[in-house]
Structure formats: C-alpha cells, structure tokens
Amino acid sequence: MAAKSDNLSPDSRRRGIPRVPVSWIVLIAFDLCIVALVCAQDQPDSKQQPSDEAQVIELAGPVGIDDSDSQFEAIDVYVDSGTNPLAAYQFELASTTPGVKIVGIEGGEHAAYSDAPYYDSRAMRNNRVIIAAFNTGKDLPVGRSRVARIHVEIQGSGARSYRTRLSVSATVEGRRIPARVSLARIVI
Amino acid sequence: MSDDQGQPESTEPDLPEEVTSELKRMFRPSIEISEAVDKAVMADAQNILAPGVRVSPHRPAPGMGRWAFGLVAAGSLAAVLVLVMLPNNPQPNGVAENAQSVEAMNSTPEYVAKRDIDGNGRVDILDAYTLSRMIEDSTAGISKDQNNDNILDDNDVNLVAETAVTL
Numbered sequence: 001m002a003a004k005s006d007n008l009s010p011d012s013r014r015r016g017i018p019r020v021p022v023s024w025i026v027l028i029a030f031d032l033c034i035v036a037l038v039c040a041q042d043q044p045d046s047k048q049q050p051s052d053e054a055q056v057i058e059l060a061g062p063v064g065i066d067d068s069d070s071q072f073e074a075i076d077v078y079v080d081s082g083t084n085p086l087a088a089y090q091f092e093l094a095s096t097t098p099g100v101k102i103v104g105i106e107g108g109e110h111a112a113y114s115d116a117p118y119y120d121s122r123a124m125r126n127n128r129v130i131i132a133a134f135n136t137g138k139d140l141p142v143g144r145s146r147v148a149r150i151h152v153e154i155q156g157s158g159a160r161s162y163r164t165r166l167s168v169s170a171t172v173e174g175r176r177i178p179a180r181v182s183l184a185r186i187v188i
Numbered sequence: 189m190s191d192d193q194g195q196p197e198s199t200e201p202d203l204p205e206e207v208t209s210e211l212k213r214m215f216r217p218s219i220e221i222s223e224a225v226d227k228a229v230m231a232d233a234q235n236i237l238a239p240g241v242r243v244s245p246h247r248p249a250p251g252m253g254r255w256a257f258g259l260v261a262a263g264s265l266a267a268v269l270v271l272v273m274l275p276n277n278p279q280p281n282g283v284a285e286n287a288q289s290v291e292a293m294n295s296t297p298e299y300v301a302k303r304d305i306d307g308n309g310r311v312d313i314l315d316a317y318t319l320s321r322m323i324e325d326s327t328a329g330i331s332k333d334q335n336n337d338n339i340l341d342d343n344d345v346n347l348v349a350e351t352a353v354t355l
Contacts, residue, residue, distance in 0.1 A: 021253075023257060024257065027257065027260055027261055027264065030264055031260075031264050034264060034267050034268060034271070037271060038271065087317065088313050088314055088317045089313070090312050090313040090314075090352060090353070118313070118316075118346075118349040118350060118352065118353045119353050120350075120353050120354050120355045122355050123355060126355075128355065129353075129355070130352070130353040130354075130355060131353065132312070132313035132316075132349060132352055132353050133313065134313050134314075134316060134317040134320065134349075136317065136320050136321055136324060167312060168312050168313050168314055170314055170317065173321075174306070174314050174317055174318050174321070176314075
C-alpha cells in the first residue's frame with residue numbers, strides 16, 4: 001500500500017519521528033518560560049530573610065505537672081551591646097519544643113525600653129514572635145540590659161528550647177553594632 | 189546473466205535456470221497499487237474488522253492546526269497578562285477584618301519598598317528608627333509619608349515598625 005505521511009520530514013520519515021513545526025516549538029518554549037516565571041514567583045523573597053545566625057537556648061521548664069496541665073512563666077530577654085549605647089534592636093524568638101504559647105509581651109528594665117516593644121499581635125497564642133524597639137533619645141542602656149519580657153503558658157513538665165536571632169542591634173545614628181541576646185526564665 | 193540485452197557477455201558462470209527464476213521472483217520490482225484499489229481494500233477491511241465505525245483520517249482537517257495554535261497562543265498570552273496584572277501577594281478574599289486588610293496591604297511589594305527607608309532591601313526596626321530621626325530633624329520629605337495623610341508623624345514611624353515585626 002502506498003503509505004502517506006505528510007507530517008514526516010524525509011529524515012524523520014526514515015526514523016518514524018513526527019516533524020514538529022517551528023512555530024509549535026517556539027510556543028512550547030514560551031509556555032515553559034511562563035511556568036518557570038510562576039515557579040520563581042512562588043519562591044520566598046530572600047531579601048526578607050534575616051541573614052544573622054540563630055542560636056538555640058534551653059531554659060528549664062515546669063517540674064512535676066501533668067502533660068495536660070499548664071503553667072504561666074516569663075522569659076526575660078537581654079541584649080548585651082557592650083560599651084555601645086543600644087539605640088535599636090530587633091530579634092526573633094521561637095519555641096522549638098511543643099507546649100509553649102506566648103500570652104503577653106512587655107517592655108524592659110531601662111527607661112528607654114520600658115514601653116511595650118513592637119510585635120505582631122498574631123504572635124499571641126503562638127510560639128513565635130518578632131520583637132523590636134528603638135529610642136532616639138540620649139539616655140540609652142549600655143552593656144547587658146533586659147529589653148523585653150515575654151509571658152508564656154507552658155504545658156507539661158520539662159525544659160524548653162528557644163531559637164533566637166538578633167537581626168538588628170544599633171547604636172546612636174543607626175550604626176549597626178555587634179551584640180548578644182540571652183534569655184532567662186522567670187517563674188511567676 | 190544470460191538475458192541481459194545489449195550488454196557484453198558476462199564472464200560469470202551460468203546459473204541453473206531454477207536459481208535464476210527464483211532470484212528474479214524475489215527481487216522483482218514492487219507493484220504499484222493504484223489509489224482506487226487501495227481505497228477499496230481499506231473499505232473492505234473496515235467493513236470486516238469494524239463495521240459501522242467510521243475511520244477518521246489521521247491528518248486533522250485543513251486549518252485545524254492553525255486554529256489549535258492560535259488557541260494555545262491566546263491562552264499563553266492571557267496567562268502572561270494575568271501574571272503581570274496580579275500582585276505577588278494576593279489580597280484576602282471576601283470581607284476581611286480591617287486589621288487583616290491593612291496587614292495584607294502593608295506586605296505588598298510596593299509598601300515594603302516604601303518602608304525600606306534606608307534602602308538596604310529589607311524592612312527592619314532601623315528603618316523606623318531612621319524615619320523617626322528624619323522627622324525629628326525635619327529632614328524627611330513628604331515622599332516618606334507612609335499612610336498618605338500628607339503629615340509626617342509617629343503614625344508613619346509606627347507603620348514602618350509594624351511592618352518590620354510582621355510575622
């Protein structure tokens with residue numbers, strides 16, 4: 001029988017490969033670019049990710065209570081800015097062990113940071129928060145100073161681990177300075 | 189071969205008649221089948237193998253390829269338009285609480301860029317600090333107005349700081 005295969009090029013006819021028009025190849029490549037663009041937009045914005053290294057701090061927890069019971073405690077957050085006055089700070093705290101809920105946030109010990117810091121209200125009843133504050137005055141804490149107190153509800157006994165990341169520590173005129181964050185457990 | 193016409197006599201030894209005829213039968217030229225015969229055979233085969241089923245041609249109807257190409261191209265262009273027009277962060281659907289709407293608005297790239305006061309590519313508390321200092325020193329231009337009320341005050345600073353701590 002005389003076979004007719006108009007969609008086959010002379011070369012591909014021998015191999016049995018259908019010939020694809022160039023316009024279709026261009027269109028398929030165009031669609032692939034769109035898919036790549038969509039995938040790229042779905043990626044998280046790397047500029048929003050803090051670049052500072054996080055540290056994990058373990059604090060003692062309640063002792064001798066049932067897993068179904070909970071206890072209210074507080075976590076004091078200290079920032080040590082060394083010899084530089086601390087004009088601004090921002091840190092993230094997240095519990096890496098279950099059974100920790102943030103229930104309140106208040107300011108620190110120094111007058112410059114005695115007001116409640118900035119935080120997202122969605123942190124309440126959650127286990128993660130970003131806390132920040134600044135002061136443009138001249139009376140600023142130096143050295144190790146408690147900048148915030150975080151009230152938490154802890155369910156069950158045992159120690160808890162917290163991941164902290166100090167993303168901003170700055171002195172007057174907004175100059176970034178090295179600093180260190182530390183936590184302390186307060187039983188109320 | 190002995191039956192070559194007008195050719196010089198072959199020096200090869202003569203083959204037996206049976207071998208010659210068998211070779212001729214094997215390598216004879218293929219018979220061209222006319223289109224009418226081809227169609228008739230196909231019709232008979234269809235009646236026997238799949239009676240009542242109409243065999244559609246393999247090739248699409250003339251113009252169908254162009255239509256399909258046009259449809260796919262139009263779809264691709266529509267997808268590009270949707271991608272260009274939609275913001276990166278979708279707005280909340282339906283009637284959302286006012287605070288949630290503000291948060292969603294604050295997280296759009298335009299607002300994030302506006303609140304990046306020091307232009308380092310991310311919004312943090314230093315942007316709020318910088319804006320506060322600029323307002324105190326009266327060096328902030330109206331372009332730093334965050335809530336579009338044409339007044340530079342603590343409300344603008346608070347918006348920047350709230351963006352910095354947004355989860």
